[in-house]
Amino acid sequence: MAPALAYLVALYLATAIMAGRDPRPPGLLxxxxxxxxxxxxxxxxxxxxxxxxxxxxxxxxxxxxxxALVLLLALGIGLGQEALQALLRGYxxxxxxxxxxxxxxxxxxxxxxVFWRWRGWQVRPGAITPSDT
Numbered sequence: 577m578a579p580a581l582a583y584l585v586a587l588y589l590a591t592a593i594m595a596g597r598d599p600r601p602p603g604l605l606x607x608x609x610x611x612x613x614x615x616x617x618x619x620x621x622x623x624x625x626x627x628x629x630x631x632x633x634x635x636x637x638x639x640x641x642x643x644a645l646v647l648l649l650a651l652g653i654g655l656g657q658e659a660l661q662a663l664l665r666g667y668x669x670x671x672x673x674x675x676x677x678x679x680x681x682x683x684x685x686x687x688x689x690v691f692w693r694w695r696g697w698q699v700r701p702g703a704i705t706p707s708d709t
Contacts, residue, residue: 626687650684
């Protein structure tokens, strides 16, 4: 669990350092690239966070409840990140924050799937089981 905690600290520090230092550029194309980069950073960041959370679990903990817990934890971390950004900005951007949480959740879900595949587990309806191969 130490790598996941270290990553969380790094994520929050980067959030605090970058707050207000990355303004939206002028121009339609520049804004589209800016938003795409923003989405990729959130998606990849939470993919890594969920993978590290799953990796830190004791062996044998890979059922649906554990997957839901890891996803909820990742979303809680994302909510904390959005709250930190709002505190640093001095105001809340509701829809952009909600979209960021959606992207965070999608990244975390893919992070779990990647982790399960890496471990040789299969995702089946109702269970996550070791692969038969």
